Amino acid sequence: MSAKLELYGERFDSRLLVGTALYPSPAIMRESVRESGAEIITLSLRRQNPEQQQGKMLWDYIRESGCRLLPNTAGCKTPREAIALAEMSREIFRTNWLKLEVVGDDYNLQPDPYGLVEAARELVERGFKVLPYCTDDLLVCRKLLDVGCEVLMPWGAPIGTGLGLLNRYNLRTLRERLPDTPLIIDAGIGAPSQAAEAMEMGYDAVLLNTAIARAQEPVQMARAFRLAIESGRSAHAAGLMLQRQTASPSTPTLDMPFWQQSDPATQ
Amino acid sequence: MEIQVNGESRRAERNDLPGLLRELGYSGETFAVAVNGDFVPRAQYPDTRIAEGDHLDVVAPVVGG
Numbered sequence: 001m002s003a004k005l006e007l008y009g010e011r012f013d014s015r016l017l018v019g020t021a022l023y024p025s026p027a028i029m030r031e032s033v034r035e036s037g038a039e040i041i042t043l044s045l046r047r048q049n050p051e052q053q054q055g056k057m058l059w060d061y062i063r064e065s066g067c068r069l070l071p072n073t074a075g076c077k078t079p080r081e082a083i084a085l086a087e088m089s090r091e092i093f094r095t096n097w098l099k100l101e102v103v104g105d106d107y108n109l110q111p112d113p114y115g116l117v118e119a120a121r122e123l124v125e126r127g128f129k130v131l132p133y134c135t136d137d138l139l140v141c142r143k144l145l146d147v148g149c150e151v152l153m154p155w156g157a158p159i160g161t162g163l164g165l166l167n168r169y170n171l172r173t174l175r176e177r178l179p180d181t182p183l184i185i186d187a188g189i190g191a192p193s194q195a196a197e198a199m200e201m202g203y204d205a206v207l208l209n210t211a212i213a214r215a216q217e218p219v220q221m222a223r224a225f226r227l228a229i230e231s232g233r234s235a236h237a238a239g240l241m242l243q244r245q246t247a248s249p250s251t252p253t254l255d256m257p258f259w260q261q262s263d264p265a266t267q
Numbered sequence: 268m269e270i271q272v273n274g275e276s277r278r279a280e281r282n283d284l285p286g287l288l289r290e291l292g293y294s295g296e297t298f299a300v301a302v303n304g305d306f307v308p309r310a311q312y313p314d315t316r317i318a319e320g321d322h323l324d325v326v327a328p329v330v331g332g
Contacts, residue, residue, distance in 0.1 A: 019331060072331050074331055080304065093328070
């Protein structure tokens, strides 16, 4: 098992990808990203008036951070919107990497599988390295691979909910059936234990934002997630024991004192 | 002419995209443009004409998850 995360031919030491939104301040965002150890950060594009300077300030920080950029198409509801925003991202951020989001439902921000596959096909043809934010459906994931995605990012739970891995059966199925595809749990993670569980399951990495940004102490939480993900990865590499339904003593039973063959209490 | 800039109507004089962007106050390279929902690469700005009623989107980097 490779010690490094490999995505589209590039290798990374960190298996935690983080978003840049919702932090109490830009300074806390920067410190949290640093403490998380993340080498890949997500960001986006929005309408901007000429007098606003946030875009340039953010861009300056991002260049300093040395992180690989993963622009998203958050909020796009159709392939057409997502493709236009992807092209705008490629021009501004000078990367063909893309976290592709095509949202099908306003209430749970569920990815639209049909729009997602259609947009992914077109973007791969246009030379993008597409990392689709998708549901945990095996057949949708296969379609995304068929159209040229080399990495998949199934949800753990809806964005911003912190509910963790809602459908373990589906997530395990994806891992077992797509053993050679880098799989990243994207969204829904609320606690380091949930991220560790994803890694124990054999997921290659975890992408999250809200769980760190909305913690009472984001910098400390960033560290907690870094440790949990390292721990979960290490556990997966070590191989978990098989679960069983009946107890099995860990202390040797041989030469137990007080034991008598004829004692009814011990039989 | 009357156009939509980032979802708001406004009047503009210039109909060439570089001139219009200057008129609107955009400078530098940290923005990207779509006209009527289609991306316009920077290299095509000089050849792009804007007409009455067109929708212009000008976007810049923001934080995101």
